[in-house]
Amino acid sequence: MKYIDEFRAADLARGLAAAIARDVLPARTYRLMEFCGGHTHAISRYGVADLLPACVRLIHGPGCPVCVLPIGRIDQAIRLALAHGVILCTYGDCLRVPASDKLSLQRARSQGADVRMVYSPLDAVRIAREQPGREVVFLAIGFETTTPPSAVAVLQAQAEGLENFSLLCNHVLTPAAMHAILAAPGGTAIDGFIGPAHVSTVIGSAPYHTFARDYGKPVAIAGFEPLDVMRAIQLLIQQINAGRAEVDNEFTRAVTPHGNRKAQALVAQVFALRASFSWRGLGEIRQSALTLRPEYAGFDAEIRFALPDVAVADHKACECAAILRGEKQPQQCRIFGTACTPDNPIGSCMVSSEGACAAHYSYGRWRAAGAEESLPYAQ
Amino acid sequence: MPNEYAASLNLLSDQVELNHGAGGRAMQQLISQVFARELGNEFLAQGDDGARLPAACGRLVMATDAHVVSPLFFPGGDIGSLAVHGTLNDVAMLGARPTYLAAAFILEEGFPLADLTRIAASMGRAARAAGVPVVTADTKVVERGKADGVFITTTGVGVLVDGVEISGSNARPGDAVLVSGPIGDHGMAIMSVRENLSFAAPIVSDSAALHGLIADLLAAVPQLHVLRDPTRGGVAATLNEIAQQSGVGIVLDEAAIPVRPAVVAACELLGLDPLNIANEGRVLVFCPAADAARALAALQAHPLGREAALIGEVIADPRHFVQMRTRFGGRRMIDWLAGDALPRIC
DSSP: OTTTGGGGOHHHHHHHHHHHHHHSOTTSOEEEEEEEHHHHHHHHHHTGGGGSOTTEEEEEEEEOHHHHSOHHHHHHHHHHHHTSOOEEEEOGGGTTOOOGGGOOHHHHHHTTOEEEEOSSHHHHHHHHHHOTTSOEEEEEEESTTTHHHHHHHHHHHHHHTOSSEEEEEEEBOHHHHHHHHHTSTTOOSOOEEEEOSHHHHHHOSGGGHHHHHHHOOOEEEOOSSHHHHHHHHHHHHHHHHHTOOOEEESOTTTOOSSOOHHHHHHHHHHEEEOSEEEETTTEEEETOBEEEOGGGGGGBHHHHTTOOOOOOOOOTTOOHHHHHTTSSOGGGSTTBTTTBBTTBOOSGGGTSTTSHHHHIIIIIHHHHTTGGGGOOOOO | OOOSSSOOOOTTTOBOOGGGGTTSHHHHHHIIIIIIHHHOOTTGGGOSSSOOOOOOSSEEEEEEEEEOOSSSEETTEEHHHHHHHHHHHHHHTTTOEEEEEEEEEEEETTOBHHHHHHHHHHHHHHHHHHTOOEEEEEEEEEOTTSSSSEEEEEEEEEEEOTTOOOOTTOOOTTOEEEESSOSSHHHHHHHHTSTTOOOOOOOOOOOOOOHHHHHHHHHHOTTOOEEEOOOTTHHHHHHHHHHHHHTOEEEEEGGGSOOOHHHHHHHHHHTOOGGGSOOSSOOEEEEOGGGHHHHHHHHHTSGGGTTOEEEEEEEOOTTOOEEEEOTTSOEEEOOOOSSSOOOOOO
């Protein structure tokens, strides 16, 4: 755990917390969105919000790949497994995502679907190699971090001449979602962004300059450890106080201006922009997702199985869209914690522990409920 | 029982057949060559459908547990030893001294007899080490595909002396919360050998019978409030159960919770939290704060409790929240998981 524990040191956190408390201007609030689910997870797990002054509000963003995956796409995967009898492989995160008709991939499994959890798309390629008589589909989800491995899987399957492997591609793009949030009619309540960690290792820091330049919103790219997050928060506060809007990179140990060019080339080789993609919670966003290039159409499950694209509307009472734009807090949604819970998620933000609502429900509820007064520990 | 009518089983190469559960000579042969040999004791040797046992004084405690685990063999144990430990621990968690075990086996057609023998031998060793015999047993065989190798249900009986009142509903504000050793070993040991995910980690299951440890602890601190083994769902789920059952809140101190570095690293890699990982040889202890030091000393004096630690305390909280002061200096809630712990991708 060497090189990780150093970024979780409590004494450094105390020093940084004191510095942030000195930096903030008491008259204003700082509404900072951490785009990435990985940051949401770190903030929740280490109790980072607890170390910040009350005027710093963290808004959990849409960077949880499971949360933003539209119900219609999970329905397609379930249909592939149940009606087409394929071996449906996916990451563990996807198994519990609720779909139509009270189904999920996990429930579909109990109805006889062959759904398998894998840790890498190459595991799905291996299954296809070992079971030449079965169709194997990898339900590919995620932002720029998980896209290059999917590209490698397609190229590997092609190199091996596997004709029973295909991809149900749901890869989405971070900058497109940030644009959608910032370009929302009526503007946004966000003062700055904590920029993604792993995504930025792939795409680099350069793509964020547009948010600083065109929208006047500072960005600070941060690693996924709690001290990374606190340092990025400090950088954002300093920019906001000085009236600056720039891209700071706190995560220089892994993120360069231009990112991982080899990974970018692999992605460009295999994938092309989709005209439009429907995000759960954010709605339809133009050029925000990827699909397989025509030359790889044989590996595209949507074409191979002629899957109809069925849009499923988000629940009417759900406030996910407003929460993802920072306009509302989870507890301001009237179904939060009552009809909508992690055991029975209705809105996208409740689906995975990285979603804004689930993170608040599972880790931060005591704060809203006022239980902190009862904590017996001295600070 | 000697069987003069059939060739003896080849325990190295034969497999379980439907005949072995059909009540005929094949079943007798399996029982005598595998189960009676490995689990044998005077009560099992009575050979009847049930066992005649001396009556116990005081109150009886009874617990039952169905064991299914994949893979069947893992570092630090197998389904046989687990089936003994799991049920003995359920009896011990009420403060009782376990006295007898019963076992029921569901075997899948085609299961190798060599593996079954290995499991029965491991079960026999665990029972003998614990000093608690398996006094009656049953075997059924189901068609191939209708089970996963072998399932074992064990039932345990124990004796509870007067004055010991231990229950998940007895936690009181001010109580100290202790754990008997590092958490997450069992779950991560299993995960380290699962299909698709084997990683080279020196993690061994903590599977163990805890009644000896509990007896020593009770002798030192008779007024224990709660004992519970954090099995499925790990420490997080177990503490939430107790908070609900007792109507209290619990506050943990993350820095005080023992977790082995290999478990921390494996959890880090898979995006899991050691608090959600199953244990099979650990116990959470709630006692009045004034007794905490004595309880800790008693735990640490026993081989199974050497790494015991005081990890938190009970508070009054009408919402029954379990909270944790993080090592980082913040605070957070410890919630139940929705379903199994699944690895994260991001």
